[in-house]
Amino acid sequence: MAEFSLDASFIPALHKPPALLPIAKYHDSLLYVIETYPVTIVIGQTGSGKTTQIPQYLEKAGWCADGKIIGITQPRRVAATTVALRVADELGCEVGKEVGYSIRFEDVTSSATRIKFLTDGLLIREALVDPLLSRYSVIMVDEAHERSISTDVLLGLLKKIRRKRPELRIIVSSATLQAEDFLKFFASKSEEQTSLAKGEDEEVGKIISLEGRTYPIDILYLESPAENYVDSAIATVFQIHTQEADGDILVFLTGREEIDNAVQAVAERSVQGGEQFSNLQPLPLYAGLSSEEQMCIFDKPAEGKRKVVFSTNIAEASVTIDGIVYVVDCGFVKLRAYNPRTGIETLTAAPISKASASQRAGRAGRTKPGKCFRLYTEQSYKDSLPEANPPEIQRSNLAPMILQLKALGIDNVVRFDYLSPPPSELMSKALELLYSLGALDMYAKLTKPLGFRMAELAVEPMMAKTLLSAKSLNCLSEILTIAAMTSLGGSVWFHHDGEQKAMESSRRRFAAEEGDHLTLLNAYTAFVTKGRKEARFCHENHLNYKSMTRAVSIRAQLKRYLERFNIEVDESLAAHRSEIDAKSKAEQIRRCLTAGYFAHAARMQPDGTFRNVEGGTVMHAHPSSLMFNRKADWVIFQEVTETGDKTFIRDITKIEKAWLLEAAPEFYKVSSGRAEQA
DNA sequence: GAGCACTGC
Numbered sequence: 001m002a003e004f005s006l007d008a009s010f011i012p013a014l015h016k017p018p019a020l021l022p023i024a025k026y027h028d029s030l031l032y033v034i035e036t037y038p039v040t041i042v043i044g045q046t047g048s049g050k051t052t053q054i055p056q057y058l059e060k061a062g063w064c065a066d067g068k069i070i071g072i073t074q075p076r077r078v079a080a081t082t083v084a085l086r087v088a089d090e091l092g093c094e095v096g097k098e099v100g101y102s103i104r105f106e107d108v109t110s111s112a113t114r115i116k117f118l119t120d121g122l123l124i125r126e127a128l129v130d131p132l133l134s135r136y137s138v139i140m141v142d143e144a145h146e147r148s149i150s151t152d153v154l155l156g157l158l159k160k161i162r163r164k165r166p167e168l169r170i171i172v173s174s175a176t177l178q179a180e181d182f183l184k185f186f187a188s189k190s191e192e193q194t195s196l197a198k199g200e201d202e203e204v205g206k207i208i209s210l211e212g213r214t215y216p217i218d219i220l221y222l223e224s225p226a227e228n229y230v231d232s233a234i235a236t237v238f239q240i241h242t243q244e245a246d247g248d249i250l251v252f253l254t255g256r257e258e259i260d261n262a263v264q265a266v267a268e269r270s271v272q273g274g275e276q277f278s279n280l281q282p283l284p285l286y287a288g289l290s291s292e293e294q295m296c297i298f299d300k301p302a303e304g305k306r307k308v309v310f311s312t313n314i315a316e317a318s319v320t321i322d323g324i325v326y327v328v329d330c331g332f333v334k335l336r337a338y339n340p341r342t343g344i345e346t347l348t349a350a351p352i353s354k355a356s357a358s359q360r361a362g363r364a365g366r367t368k369p370g371k372c373f374r375l376y377t378e379q380s381y382k383d384s385l386p387e388a389n390p391p392e393i394q395r396s397n398l399a400p401m402i403l404q405l406k407a408l409g410i411d412n413v414v415r416f417d418y419l420s421p422p423p424s425e426l427m428s429k430a431l432e433l434l435y436s437l438g439a440l441d442m443y444a445k446l447t448k449p450l451g452f453r454m455a456e457l458a459v460e461p462m463m464a465k466t467l468l469s470a471k472s473l474n475c476l477s478e479i480l481t482i483a484a485m486t487s488l489g490g491s492v493w494f495h496h497d498g499e500q501k502a503m504e505s506s507r508r509r510f511a512a513e514e515g516d517h518l519t520l521l522n523a524y525t526a527f528v529t530k531g532r533k534e535a536r537f538c539h540e541n542h543l544n545y546k547s548m549t550r551a552v553s554i555r556a557q558l559k560r561y562l563e564r565f566n567i568e569v570d571e572s573l574a575a576h577r578s579e580i581d582a583k584s585k586a587e588q589i590r591r592c593l594t595a596g597y598f599a600h601a602a603r604m605q606p607d608g609t610f611r612n613v614e615g616g617t618v619m620h621a622h623p624s625s626l627m628f629n630r631k632a633d634w635v636i637f638q639e640v641t642e643t644g645d646k647t648f649i650r651d652i653t654k655i656e657k658a659w660l661l662e663a664a665p666e667f668y669k670v671s672s673g674r675a676e677q678a
Numbered sequence: 679g680a681g682c683a684c685t686g687c
Contacts, residue, residue: 076685104687121686150686255683288682313683334683347683392685404687458687490682557687623680643681 021049022211030054030208031061034138034169038162039186039205042173045212045362046320050173051142052087055115058138059098063169064114068137073120075148076318077103084108084117104458105553120150124157127408128456132161133168140171145178145355146317147391149401152419157408159186159417170205176355178388179207185419214365221378229330229375230258234265236328236373237308241280244371247325248307250315252360254334254349259284259310266308279304285311285319290494291546297321316359320366327364327372329357331385337395340429342617343599345397346642353388357381393422398430399461403439406446407455433599436667437465453565457558459483462638466596467558468567473595475588476562477571478521482589484555485520486638486651490624492520492551494544506542514586515635515653516626517593524551591663594655597636598664602649603657604632610649613668622648634660 023030023044033040044050055070063070074080084101093099100109101117109116120141127133139158144151158170172182187204226232233251240249253259266282281301285294298321301307309321313333332349333356339346352360357374364370374381393401405413414427434440439451439461446452454464463483470479485492493507510526512518523541527548531537538545559569594601602610602619608629610619619640621627627635638651661668 119686125687146685148685255681257681286682287684316684318684336683349683400687620680628679641682646680648680 021053023049023053026208026210027057031057033206033208034058034171035061037203037205038166038168038170039183040169040171041179041182041205041207042171042210043175043179043207044173044210045175045214047214047366048210048212050210051083052090054140054171054173055087056091059114063137069113069135070115070138070140071123071133071136072115072117072140072142073123073151073154074117075120075143075146075151077119078318079143080117080119081106081108087115087117105557120148120154124150124154124404124408127157131409132165134165136168138169138171140173142173143175143317144172144182145174145176145388147388147393147419149392149396152391152393153401153405155182155185155419156417162186175359176388178355179209181419183207185417212362214362215367215369217361217365217369218371219361219374220371221374221381222376225377225380226375229253229332230262232375233310233328233330234262234269236375237266237280238269238277240326240328240371240373241277241306244326246306247368247370248301248321248323249309249326249328250321250324250363251308251310251328251330252315253310253312253330254332255312256286256288259286259312262310279306280308281305282308282310285309285315287312287314288491290544294319313356315363316356320363323367324363325368325370327360327370329360329372329374331357331374331376331380333389335389335395338397338426340423340425343397343429344617344640344642344647348643350389351385353386354381355388357385391420393418394420394426396426398422398426399433402427402430402434403446403451403455403461406440407452411445434461436599436664437461437596439465449565453561457561458554459487459558462596462600463487464596466593467562469595470592471567473588473592475585475592476567476569478585478589479592480555480558480562480569481521481524481551482517482593483558484551485524486517487554488547488551490650491544491547492523493624494538494542494547499542503542509541511626512586514590515632516651517638517653518586518589519626520651521589524548528552590653590655591659593636593653594659595663597638598660598667600637600640600649601634601655601660602637603634610635617647619647619649621652622650625650625652627652627654633657 042050051072055072058070074083080101080103084095084099088095088099091099096108096110097112099115100113102109102122103119104122133139141151141154144155162168162170174182183205230253233253237249237251251262253262263282263284266280270277270280283297285297297309309315315321331352333352334347335350337346361372364372402413405416410416431440431444439447439454441447446455450468453468454461457464457467459467463486467479467483470476493503510519510522512522523543527533527537527543533552535545538548562569602612604610610621612619632654634655634657635652636655637649640647640649
């Protein structure tokens with residue numbers, strides 16, 4: 001619940017009586033199409049009321065008769081909870097009764113629930129227990145244009161389910177013009193179907209386009225391309241400030257560094273630049289900020305001041321700021337990609353899509369007519385911006401997805417009906433990894449019990465294997481903690497401006513000679529014992545309180561899964577252990593990590609850099625790792641990312657070479673020759 | 679001595 005109250009602060013302060021929403025005009029036609037066709041595609045901008053109103057229309061029209069539920073999926077937790085609150089409020093009921101929501105760690109539904117909001121990832125998990133999703137009469141997939149892996153998988157599943165449940169109604173909602181693609185997807189016969197029978201062509205669905213509720217927005221382009229979009233963005237901000245009417249400004253940049261620089265530059269110039277620049281109030285917004293810092297952007301600017309928010313893509317869909325009249329769009333976004341050949345993830349700035357550009361512009365017209373300044377030419381908008389960025393499924397490590405599909409009984413994952421099929425290199429790389437982890441057998445079938453259990457655990461496959469190896473290495477309690485801590489994704493340590501040194505020394509207090517995983521274990525153990533799970537302990541030790549409490553929840557959930565597998569967790573705390581015991585415990589933990597992460601092994605070279613077993617890529621210990629500037633021989637690591645011209649590994653632990661051969665003899669048989677040389 | 683866009687179970 002504590003988590004929830006923070007998230008809830010993101011609710012935009014708008015509350016219009018539902019009848020005034022433009023969607024009211026479509027009430028009858030929406031119900032008619034949904035009644036008549038199995039699939040309805042709804043195009044509507046944010047604020048059209050589709051998410052809040054359509055479920056209510058359906059409920060009143062009797063789609064919840066005979067105890068069935070209307071399910072609405074969202075790509076994000078915050079959206080699922082806030083929308084549920086809004087709808088419950090409009091219907092005058094308590095959330096959790098007729099209207100409820102369900103997200104990881106929070107199931108606010110009851111037997112009375114008829115309209116249920118949930119994340120798409122969670123609905124896929126429900127399909128593990130109820131493959132036909134038979135509790136639902138209607139499923140609405142909201143924000144489908146974002147094309148997350150789970151949205152794509154869910155759409156594929158729904159298409160399959162529809163064949164066995166023709167009465168199920170599917171609504172796909174999208175903010176962009178990709179509607180045709182969604183409809184074509186549901187209309188096309190899958191390979192299985194065509195080989196079965198040539199049924200007559202039914203008309204599968206219709207597209208309904210809702211009018212938006214945003215105000216008109218003027219789009220302006222640069223006459224000639226900008227040399228440096230950060231400089232150009234700052235100049236545009238001052239131009240707006242001196243020449244345009246009142247209203248706050250939202251500037252889209254790509255990352256933390258650019259944003260901090262821009263905020264500083266505007267702040268300095270506001271001080272030195274004389275009266276006309278003195279009343280600008282620059283603010284940063286990116287995911288790495290603490291929740292308190294993020295809250296600042298919702299405050300009203302001081303009297304006579306104009307607010308300028310410099311933001312990453314987080315303001316494109318996840319966070320809505322009211323009162324924005326001007327948008328400045330640099331035209332770029334940082335995109336993650338995955339190279340299946342090297343297994344290395346990259347994070348690089350790429351041009352945004354036309355869909356993104358229009359979404360960004362739309363942020364200007366929420367309260368009155370606005371303007372959008374694009375820091376590129378109209379020609380390059382037309383010629384060089386793609387219609388949409390490649391969907392996530394075509395640029396990610398697919399091992400987790402494959403594991404999930406297999407657990408759902410979809411054995412032929414290559415021929416699964418994807419909205420956009422993933423490249424075959426990505427598929428084979430993921431299949432190879434799962435095979436080497438023992439999750440798949442030589443016929444690519446999920447193994448029992450290992451593969452099935454790995455699919456059920458809510459962690460990456462390599463960590464799932466580590467967890468399931470821990471019992472026999474007598475370190476399950478510790479690995480549970482490590483799994484929970486590493487799944488926080490680097491947000492464990494925390495510092496305000498200028499406290500970097502203090503944070504580093506805090507971290508050193510928890511440091512374990514063996515590496516980062518044991519250091520995380522020490523920090524967690526101290527938090528729950530000495531720190532009694534209190535916020536104060538976190539502040540004193542530069543730990544992120546929100547992350548630490550999340551680690552407690554994740555650990556508890558993982559423990560419940562293991563207990564369901566009849567794997568008992570011995571939690572007797574190791575407080576009185578002798579130094580010799582501690583050393584041998586640490587060795588068990590390192591052996592166990594090797595059982596899951598053997599494919600992420602590397603050896604330190606005399607120059608202090610690392611090479612993986614193939615020896616190809618030069619890798620550096622990330623400066624945030626304890627192994628930075630320390631000596632090691634063989635190590636395993638959790639993550640490898642390429643940024644700029646350097647490749648970094650993070651979450652590193654020392655291991656012995658011999659353990660690699662024990663953990664994965666087959667994997668190392670092929671490459672051991674080269675391992676000798678490394 | 680560098681830097682992490684954003685989500686989810």
